[in-house]
Amino acid sequence: MLIVMNQKATAEEIDSVVKVIESKGYTARAIPGGERVSIGILHNQGPVDGSLFLGLPGVKDVIPITKPYKLVSREFKSEDTVVPVGEISIGNGQFTIIAGPCAVESEHQALTIARHVKQAGAQLFRGGAFKPRTSPYSFHGLGEEGLKILAKVRDATGLPIVTEVMDCETFDLVEAYADVIQIGTRNMQNFSLLRRAGRAQKPILIKRGMAATIDEWLMAAEYIMEGGNNQVILCERGVRTFVHHSRNTLDLSAVPAVCKESHLPIIIDPSHAAGRRDQVIPLSRAAIAVEAHGLMVEVHNAPEKALSDGAQSLYPYQFERLCRQVRSIFGVIQNGKSNLKIAASG
Amino acid sequence: MLIVMNQKATAEEIDSVVKVIESKGYTARAIPGGERVSIGILHNQGPVDGSLFLGLPGVKDVIPITKPYKLVSREFKSEDTVVPVGEISIGNGQFTIIAGPCAVESEHQALTIARHVKQAGAQLFRGGAFKPRTSPYSFHGLGEEGLKILAKVRDATGLPIVTEVMDCETFDLVEAYADVIQIGTRNMQNFSLLRRAGRAQKPILIKRGMAATIDEWLMAAEYIMEGGNNQVILCERGVRTFVHHSRNTLDLSAVPAVCKESHLPIIIDPSHAAGRRDQVIPLSRAAIAVEAHGLMVEVHNAPEKALSDGAQSLYPYQFERLCRQVRSIFGVIQNGKSNLKIAASG
Amino acid sequence: MLIVMNQKATAEEIDSVVKVIESKGYTARAIPGGERVSIGILHNQGPVDGSLFLGLPGVKDVIPITKPYKLVSREFKSEDTVVPVGEISIGNGQFTIIAGPCAVESEHQALTIARHVKQAGAQLFRGGAFKPRTSPYSFHGLGEEGLKILAKVRDATGLPIVTEVMDCETFDLVEAYADVIQIGTRNMQNFSLLRRAGRAQKPILIKRGMAATIDEWLMAAEYIMEGGNNQVILCERGVRTFVHHSRNTLDLSAVPAVCKESHLPIIIDPSHAAGRRDQVIPLSRAAIAVEAHGLMVEVHNAPEKALSDGAQSLYPYQFERLCRQVRSIFGVIQNGKSNLKIAASG
């Protein structure tokens, strides 16, 4: 934390800032500059609430220096976290594809789609049993019935199941059925839910809030890890901006930024970012191209009849094309890396 | 819902859109325009999922016409909703001030502040017992102990209590103590919590999500009303934008916009919008000036020692000044209205 | 400028950052912290391009400390700038109202509106002769003919004229007629135009760009002042956000933020912020309430027939009401201040 003083700050003002710092048990260090004095705070354990200084006389600005997260940070743990799900590993340098319908509507629907996506190359199956919806009048999922269908799909296809949990009340239930538990965008800062996820025995896939900074997103993951659950997967799904040709604006620079700051794997959900089918395949290719660790894509056998988010769901033949294209791109990127290593060692 | 077709859409394409509409039980009506055909959807009960049409051949755009909410809308109920809290009424044409610390820290702190704010003119006391915090390492409130302190403050001062609920688990507890139950920004679309709030016997104050449109916010209120609780107060607290001289950007045009669409009262939280003390008083005056129904302001007897959000908390003497200023402004606005009525009837 | 190093940055890495700093002629000062080293840059004249350090090995972050502007800053000149326009003074503690149509359409229209707004209390008349329009097919103003009409309006009413300049080619012409020259939102970073404005003999009213930070806006004013023209008025007109119930989101916290950083006067344009008539009066009252130095409002005698921006133009009777209301609010705020001073000196 750096406290920047006004050019004309008096010695008394500087002194009184120093006293506040010391009253908190920290060490203050004045840094005289060309135009003004700044005061650094040392020996703090964890982040300092800089806002304490903003209103003091003579203070111009307060600048945080240390990041607020710890367990999720690459400075704390430098090697990549790999999250095993059955025989799959997410974040191990390969590329994972999760696919399925927005909501489980029936056993027939779920199984049909699961077989399609498995054949095309998906490694996990997604489907919502509990659906957060903007309107109380919309379809909210089949609930436990949906979870049972998901279990049948897993039995029939061998695909592990990713499904969303909406609250602590149904957490045990979801945890009993799911292989990966999803926390949705609107719950990214539902801290009670994050604490419960921290005690779960299953991996947590946490979506970025629609106006969350990377720091806030990583802090949400920190809640989960702080609770004892290290199996966390991040999922970028677009942020809200002034833009309207897509439902959200997919923030692909989040991938290199997260990978620099954190050891956690990060995947992309192009379906919710786009909100419209015709942008899903291009954005999926782009996700691979920035080296995200995976994709989560909505696929429906009859999108025009889907009970939710039909417009962004791919037809099975489109998903097949998507898988083929992203595999090719992943291949050339991997090749490029091997060549680089060969060249370097050559 | 209006389906806009491409200029060169064929008769078959138009026909197939019509068929999808009719398959849902709606009525389709083609509207030939100068350049292109549009197709209106009639006889729908509630909103149509327009996304179904976005991917159909020949479709250029899909435009929603009907708003998705019903119970909260002024078209459904034209007269203003007034929410009684003890002897206070929120939304009755007067102006309500809610004030208190971000978090309850001790009985002494809460009582001291409550007496200050009551004397200055606050009509309700706010204070957090359960605090949502970005970091798992921050102070999260005193929990039930905090609620008990709030009850003592109410007994001692007569001020009704506004306090936040974070989850369904602690809802009964909070409901037992609070006079108004607050749902925070990060929980605006925690639909399980909204459903529980719909069954509560106490008024709900629901803050706008930091990237929520007015439609989404009103839909959150719709969840609560749909559950049977009509006592809903909206609270604007700033939205997230690219701007950084304030923590959030206070969206004051939300007040006339909400009042046009909905019969629910709307108040302003200038403290979380600003994030810094020196903007709170100007924004409070502005809130009155746009005719919000009230203010919720953070006040602390020793902001520099507050356990949370100290930088945005007013000193008691500042809060007193705020109350004096907003009362004056409210007075001249009311006067202006009476003169207008006198002139009109004269 | 502060260079924050990685926790594990080596002595070599730190050393090489120091060398880059010194190679630029600055002084480097290492600041050892609890977890990591930071390096301050001293003795720089003007801002340092921090981006130079972002890619160096071992560098985690680069944090600017000094603001990039000088002449516009309150640290450079502490007393408020007052801009005289004829007998009016903008920024002198009073409140200035500028009003008129979006575009000058005819002598009759301009004169009619000017007489209305003068009677209601406007002190300057605004009207566009050269209009920036999103579409090449829209009405672009009457050009010099419009300027001549504006001059006639000034002669007839005594109101000084505010009108927009779009380019350097027509700057001399506009300068010959205008009393205040407006630079529009879309030209806020048209640096050639800013340089020309710096050589003008007339005051410049510069609107905030629709996605400009306050720093960028003040830097635009710095261009003008650096050219020798100290007569600069800032005008906030809403910024672009995800919000859609108003055309832009009026950022009223910009007023206290600008007044803290700069000595220049700042006024509010509620018409372009709202984009719709029914929000203009509430936002105008709010503008006064945050102590902006003035308002610029669109008024038209027949908004439904206006050639541009009719939807946001007030009818004359509405403008009259606006003036009455803002005067009352300004009065109570001034009163409050005098009372405060009396109390303080009492």
Next chain:
Amino acid sequence: MLIVMNQKATAEEIDSVVKVIESKGYTARAIPGGERVSIGILHNQGPVDGSLFLGLPGVKDVIPITKPYKLVSREFKSEDTVVPVGEISIGNGQFTIIAGPCAVESEHQALTIARHVKQAGAQLFRGGAFKPRTSPYSFHGLGEEGLKILAKVRDATGLPIVTEVMDCETFDLVEAYADVIQIGTRNMQNFSLLRRAGRAQKPILIKRGMAATIDEWLMAAEYIMEGGNNQVILCERGVRTFVHHSRNTLDLSAVPAVCKESHLPIIIDPSHAAGRRDQVIPLSRAAIAVEAHGLMVEVHNAPEKALSDGAQSLYPYQFERLCRQVRSIFGVIQNGKSNLKIAASG
């Protein structure tokens, strides 16, 4: 244009909206719905100013249907526009790479970089002679001297030159030297400059404004085409959002969205989007992956000594890697398409 009436709008109110429509020479068509009446506007030439209706009694909302642009739209011209530059063609199904320093600093610097980027695979050379800068105190380019250097670079390497024009005053000069004339982000709605570009004999590369919608961007291109210059290339360079881990947020869904609406080629500038070197290569790969028609990348032989934007400039060895990677990805995407065609015809 669709005028949506209130549920309780009276016949008189509907009638008076119809009259306003007819007074403009359009045709009104009432569309009775389940809950409310809407009124369509037909036989309008070009877009209607819907704001005229927003304030009329009984009007709830006004919804534009027709897009405001014409010449740039794919409905007007369905085949892709290909822009020839010397022996290069931009938008012809191949992939074009433009590279070079932010600013031309010296003949030696420009030539050194040009030779590097040509060898790595760049097909055009970029470099600024006139530089728009946020600060009046920054380096603003060498001016005509810079243009002369660019001409020498073209002679020496055969690479066509892309350089920015800042104003009408220097347009002739820039046009005399450049092969492609760039209009920058901050000038996207400098309409005088757009009009001048419409009369130019050289292709125009127009960057998206930092808060511009696609409609506004295409309207800027419409200005140029309306003036008679059909050689327009669009360049996405990131938009301003609340995000701060990159300088801007690269909006890759703009590529499919623009290609659906318009026949103009669109390229990506990852350097200004990222603002930091380490994100440039991943975003470049992503740009290819969404099938942009090209890239414009900043490269410098000594970024740490660059006079502007050094932090985002690649080292030559990084640019070489970038070219290799994007070529591979472009290859597999093209392959995929041929296979698809073969499969389809098979």
